[in-house]
Amino acid sequence: MENGYGDVVGPEIDYNEISPLKKTGKTNIYKKFLEVDELHLDQWRKPNVDFETMAVSATVDPGTFSRNSLVMPIVTSSVFICHGSPTEPMNTLFYSSTNAFLRGFHYGRCGNPTRDHFESCMAQLDGAAHALAFSSGVAGIAAVVQTLKQGDHIVYIQCSNGDSDWLFRNKWKDFGIEVDFIYSNDSNAILDAVRPNTKMVWLETPINPTLNVVDIEKISGAVHSVANHVLVVVDNTFLTPVLQRPLDLGADVVVYSCTKYLCGHADVIMGVVTTSKSDLYKKLQENQICLGAIPSPWDCYLMIRSLKTLPIRMRQHFVNGQKIANFLELHPCVEFVSHPGLNSHPQHALAIKQQFGHSGMVTFLIRGDIREAATFINSLKTFKKAPSLGTDVSIASIPSKASHSWLPEEERQKLKITDNMIRLSVGLENSDHLIQDLDQALRQAVPIWI
Incomplete structure (x- = not known):
């Protein structure tokens, strides 16, 4: 279907058909969770630093290395002309200041303007x-x-x-x-x-x-x-x-x-x-x-x-991650959810005190074992199966078989990294579609209530 601008978009979500909440009768609660920007934003604390302005202002070229360009140029030179005395040792030139703009450059490994x-x-x-x-x-x-x-x-x-x-x-x-x-x-x-x-x-x-x-x-x-x-x-x-x-x-x-x-x-x-x-x-x-x-x-x-866009991106990661954590905590196919923004998290109060907000990382235990976890991962469509995190694209993985697979079994047990643990790195996509994707994958992996 198309929106008013001629863009092809996904189907509108029918909240009454969201299966776990249809099962629990909490459709209205779920719909409230999907209200953009009103979701637990009391947990997004304003620091003493204006990050939005700082992130943009700090990255503007100071004019030292170019003719007043707004964007810092890519300086690819591996060697720089030295204007100091030829009798002055290079290490003296380099270590004369901890400020790169004052000390100059001579060899690319030792310093580069960019x-x-x-x-x-x-x-x-x-x-x-x-x-x-x-x-x-x-x-x-x-x-x-x-x-x-x-x-x-x-x-x-x-x-x-x-x-x-x-x-x-x-x-x-x-x-x-x-x-x-x-x-x-x-x-x-x-x-x-x-x-x-x-x-x-x-x-x-x-x-x-x-x-x-x-x-x-x-x-x-x-x-x-x-x-x-x-x-x-x-x-x-x-x-x-x-x-x-x-x-x-x-x-x-x-x-x-x-x-x-x-x-x-x-x-x-x-x-x-x-x-x-x-x-x-x-x-x-x-x-x-x-x-x-x-x-x-x-x-x-x-x-x-x-x-430049870090503060904006982190805010959206936070909003999407919190929505998904709340959704998963209600889902009958999910055994446990770990996200510092949830009241159920054992260090929730500490996270609120120590952090200015939460990232898009969400960890949960699917009901079952490695078979259900693998089926869930393979059934995802919007979430991608990849070994990293923190990107604009949403990623899902099984830590015991990916990032922490090299650990001996006894070490994973100490750390409570089980085969039914799923780690989500929630990206910047539309949160409604991410939740819909998680729901359909969970239904395929653990069809306990169909």
């Missing part, structure tokens, strides 16, 4: 003094850990992204770095794990894929009170600076996979690390330059583009 502009934008958005871009999120994580030395110790809380979690479980021991895994977000349990040689406490919140929430302020305060030298590192990939600013809550370092929400368009693989500790920044800068895991100017340009 990359430095992106780093400046990210530092502003995160409320940090410094930001460093890397070729991937894992490369950024590696750069942070590689500031440590043999014999140092990391306390790693619960679980994180599959690949980064693999690093902590398998790779860092090859470098003589010890890692203890804590399956609790209780601050006392975390403090008990801190040793004299502990140098970092590493956490992600919300945790992938369970969406448990960790109290950044409480843990940072507790750790720093007993060991001020220990760095609290937070992976903020799921929320971005728009929805959570860990440095404001006492964390020392924030890491991101730009590939996810920060980019939002599934066309960049990149990472970024932010901090306000200048001594740590110098070490990270050395790792960035000497280990060489730098992003291309083109990827940095795409990230600058993406930051």
